Amino acid sequence: MDGPRFRDPQIRLGNLAAEPILIVCPRCSGRASVTHERLTCAGCALVRVPPEPHYHVWNRPIDPFFREPLWLRADCCGGNTLWAFHERHLDLLERFVAAKLRERGLGNRPGMTLVARLPAWITTAKHRDEILRTIAKLRATLS
Numbered sequence: 853m854d855g856p857r858f859r860d861p862q863i864r865l866g867n868l869a870a871e872p873i874l875i876v877c878p879r880c881s882g883r884a885s886v887t888h889e890r891l892t893c894a895g896c897a898l899v900r901v902p903p904e905p906h907y908h909v910w911n912r913p914i915d916p917f918f919r920e921p922l923w924l925r926a927d928c929c930g931g932n933t934l935w936a937f938h939e940r941h942l943d944l945l946e947r948f949v950a951a952k953l954r955e956r957g958l959g960n961r962p963g964m965t966l967v968a969r970l971p972a973w974i975t976t977a978k979h980r981d982e983i984l985r986t987i988a989k990l991r992a993t994l995s
């Protein structure tokens with residue numbers, strides 16, 4: 853269904869963080885989620901509010917608010933870590949990597965979008981198959 857062409861949807865990591873981010877629960881190691889104001893785990897009923905002082909950490913395989921390890925993360929392509937906040941983030945990465953023709957869009961600040969900031973190992977065509985396999989493996993952990 854996906855065409856060969858990918859157009860940068862002009863999404864920033866901060867936009868994706870407006871939806872619950874999946875993390876590894878610090879108490880039961882199950883799948884928990886965080887928002888900017890709360891960590892909750894359906895498995896063990898853990899509820900936490902963010903630590904003080906409350907500053908955000910971005911572009912690492914941890915959530916920006918509590919700095920817990922992301923649920924969706926895996927070793928990929930020789931020592932790199934593929935990571936995503938949630939399924940929509942995973943979808944975006946998959947569509948980008950699967951596309952043969954990529955358009956980065958003409959936004960006011962295209963250098964700031966998530967797609968524009970992807971590291972070189974993700975944008976390299978030779979890594980396409982391995983990355984898509986890793987994304988499929990991560991997606992399987994969501995069911």
Ligand SMILES: [Zn+2]
Nearest residue numbers: 877880893896
């Ligand atoms: Zn838990």
